[in-house]
Amino acid sequence: MAISRDEVLVWIKTCAAVLAENCAYLVELDAAIGDADHGANMDRGFRAVMDKVPGIADQDIGTILKTVGMTLVSTVGGAGGPLYGTFFLQAGMKTVGKMEMNLDEWTAALGAAVDGVIARGKAEPGDKTMVDALSPAVNALRQASLANETLAQALKDSAQAAKIGMEATIPMVARKGRASYLGERSAGHQDPGATSSYLLLKTAAEVWVKD
Amino acid sequence: MAISRDEVLVWIKTCAAVLAENCAYLVELDAAIGDADHGANMDRGFRAVMDKVPGIADQDIGTILKTVGMTLVSTVGGAGGPLYGTFFLQAGMKTVGKMEMNLDEWTAALGAAVDGVIARGKAEPGDKTMVDALSPAVNALRQASLANETLAQALKDSAQAAKIGMEATIPMVARKGRASYLGERSAGHQDPGATSSYLLLKTAAEVWVKD
Amino acid sequence: MKKLINHPEDVVREELEGVALAHSVLVKVHFDPNYIARIQAPVKNKVALVSGGGSGHEPMHGGFVGYGMLDAACPGAVFTSPTPAQMLAATKAVDGGKGVLYIVKNYTGDVMNFEMAAELARMEGIQVESVVIDDDVAVQNSLYTAGRRGVGSTVLAEKICGAAAEEGHLLSEVADICRRVNHFGRSMGMALTSCTVPHAGKPTFDLPEDEMEIGIGIHGEPGRRRMELKPADEIVEMLIEPVIRDLPYKSGDEILLFVNSMGGTPLIELYIAYRQAHQIAIKHGLKVIRNLIGSYITSLEMAGVSITLLKLDEDLKRLWDAPVHTPGMRWGM
Amino acid sequence: MKKLINHPEDVVREELEGVALAHSVLVKVHFDPNYIARIQAPVKNKVALVSGGGSGHEPMHGGFVGYGMLDAACPGAVFTSPTPAQMLAATKAVDGGKGVLYIVKNYTGDVMNFEMAAELARMEGIQVESVVIDDDVAVQNSLYTAGRRGVGSTVLAEKICGAAAEEGHLLSEVADICRRVNHFGRSMGMALTSCTVPHAGKPTFDLPEDEMEIGIGIHGEPGRRRMELKPADEIVEMLIEPVIRDLPYKSGDEILLFVNSMGGTPLIELYIAYRQAHQIAIKHGLKVIRNLIGSYITSLEMAGVSITLLKLDEDLKRLWDAPVHTPGMRWGM
């Protein structure tokens, strides 16, 4: 069982819809410990991605993901732009020429994506950033594939891991990003980037798990 | 029965106290149709007058009133400064050398004071200014002296006339001063300057009427 | 009341002390009576310009004292015109023997106090002329009222007359140029919020989240009418159309477009307003050849904007472009 | 939300259209990708200066494009750093063959986007250096965090480096001067009110009538701590003492004192703050030989103030005094 190119397109489109829905929510989270723009940034970026989608619908997964990455880099700005841009660019590198991905291939792609985010942002788990949602999700995928779980189960596990990681950011004192300026005051708030990361992985599980 | 120099001094000092008490009230009236400073202006002016009083306590009524006028001109500013300054300067001219005033002399002094205000500000009764409180007060004094009323009664009459004139400004649409910029919107508010004028004359009646 | 102040009664004095410390190269500040004079004053054989008004309109007028603009400014209490005592002292301090021009905004208090000051100055043998600025089209003009308020054109008049004085014109000539600016200039303003007079301690008027005041002056007074909040483009249209209508600017006229913040409106919004004002001016065939955008004549921290149009002729253009060096306006040097 | 705008999503574009109409003599505005370039760009054989950041800080950075300051500015969405695409396009447009200096405020987003832009520009054979400004003493510096924010010193660095570039210095030399400004400059700010990001539609944080935020940045983010409102003199002391302590300015040092409005605080309050800041500087034996007072690096309509001290040496003094002609800063020409 695998994820087809068309399913990747469905994922991207659904992410655009989900981020649009959650725009105000992400802005609110960012208002508490940042500058109240994360939702608008992601929404702007994925609206630009949607304009690109028709032109790349017949391409391979790698080309699609790299195009998403380039589009985010050139339209989002802020911290989210370079980070999510790198995320999709790196995932795209790992899937060049592929018309479908199995669990191991998706695991490798997401792993590369998260490594890219870490390389670009130099954040470690515990810094109260998107990395706190992304890293556990990759680990969950890796364990699932070692345990020979089904793709469906693995996707659910990674989404669940991202959710736990996202919620774990609430008590954290930020050490990276804008929230770090608040020092102790950043504790008690959920990180907006970790939240948008969870939304992307939750959406993947929802659109790719068919039963 | 007459008003002595010392009673004039008591009047001035009491006016200073009354205007200080009513500072916030006059500011509020001015906020509605002006620029929220009439109370502060009058209070500032009469505090300066209080500093001058000790130095002129042994002078004649005319000197005292002219000093009050000069002090107001040089410390109040706004519309109130020149108008009340002229008011006291003109009253002072009429009482040069006097150590006391009878009803006719006070009537002449107040008449000259109000003529000075009208000459300086070019306002007519009905323009919604201090003139609407001052003119009726002068007329009341004149009638009282024609009717050979007592000084006490005359002072009460003039204060009463000023009160009615002040209240009559409420429905008026301002044609002079800052309130005129509001056009129709100036109706429904009592004029601050008419109110401070009433306070001066009411105080005169209170401190000069002894029974 | 949220202000960066100490005690309300110290606001004007402490502000003036700040000006004195900040701009000792350009101006000297005199206290009791309060006035700000150009450091070189009196400038011999130059007509001296004196203006003044209530405080709370900064940078006007104190920020406009210096080369090519005012010789002295008299700051009154907040929103209260200064006294003849201040004006007389300033007049004596800056008269360079060629006479003194008073630039007076048309408010009863300002007019009466400057009148008294002029009477006193003339008694002392100083030649004084006064020009009253009344450019606010929000106020219906009439013989029976206080007439129009003096607003945005005052800033332009002070710059242009200052340059004329530097050119060496006579008092009567500088006064004529001032009247020309007043004749060619018109303004209208609006408020998104009220402002708080320090000693009053609370907003002069309450304005709901979804309403605005159109046709306000510069003393926090309510405007001609209150209406629901509109998009910037509509607001600007409501301000500039009456201005253009009032002074029949002809298609082809060259104008200066002045978009002013009332104090609390930031530059990003001013440029959005400027965009629409410029576009409408063009629609009317006007040539916007000069502009001024920023906080120049304010009403404390009030959020809002005023728009001033000034028709330019060759003289006014030359005088506008002439060098000026004051704390609030500087170019060419 | 009370703003003079049309639709939140049009704020930046319409503001830029206003700038284009207002300052066509000084700058040209390019859309998609958005950047403001000096009208003469590219200036041959001059190091080009490029800066940028989120919108909402006007006049920074777009208002600082022109002779003696920036060659280009890249405005992002409100409070959102611009993209590498904007920076690359601006870099190509202004490179005069002598290399391009990026002046970057230390925010994760700004740093990463300028990093990517520099990588792309170098691939295209353009010589690029970046200097990151991090002068906000409100933020504890540490290797493990994002570090200090870039605030007031950015304005001073853009003026001083612009003058250095006009003098014909090499890219490495202009970059060194920029680092010197960052090394000699320190800032701290506070807020009396929050600000409202247009697309958010409501204030970023709620601040009761009797409270203030100390140690804020320029993105409407809450500060280091919230406390009860204090008199201006105490507030200024709370801001300037940590600044002076952080960079041991020696008694006798010559400094530039920069008192900045966050956007909604009017000039009358700035001078009251300046007065106290200047007095405290003197108490510490510092010589205030230059100053800057006004709205230069803002946070939309936020009411509040920031104070920046810059130690001056002969070079920095000369470069500060050098002529500059931009929409937001002008003297000497």
Ligand SMILES: Nc1ncnc2c1ncn2[C@@H]1O[C@H](COP(=O)(O)OP(=O)(O)O)[C@@H](O)[C@H]1O
């Ligand atoms: N150094 C970093 N590494 C990883 N993620 C980061 C880093 N800095 C910030 N982030 C993420 O970016 C999010 C904020 O994104 P956004 O609001 O779009 O950018 P900005 O902070 O520039 O406004 C934060 O919630 C955090 O999850």
Ligand SMILES: Nc1ncnc2c1ncn2[C@@H]1O[C@H](COP(=O)(O)OP(=O)(O)O)[C@@H](O)[C@H]1O
């Ligand atoms: N032309 C005038 N003639 C007489 N009284 C006037 C005139 N203009 C204004 N006033 C009086 O002055 C009062 C306002 O005084 P004040 O607030 O001290 O001055 P300002 O209007 O300059 O702030 C008004 O309430 C009105 O009674």
Ligand SMILES: [Mg+2]
């Ligand atoms: Mg953000």
Ligand SMILES: [Mg+2]
């Ligand atoms: Mg008043």
Ligand SMILES: [Mg+2]
């Ligand atoms: Mg007044």
Ligand SMILES: [Mg+2]
């Ligand atoms: Mg941001």
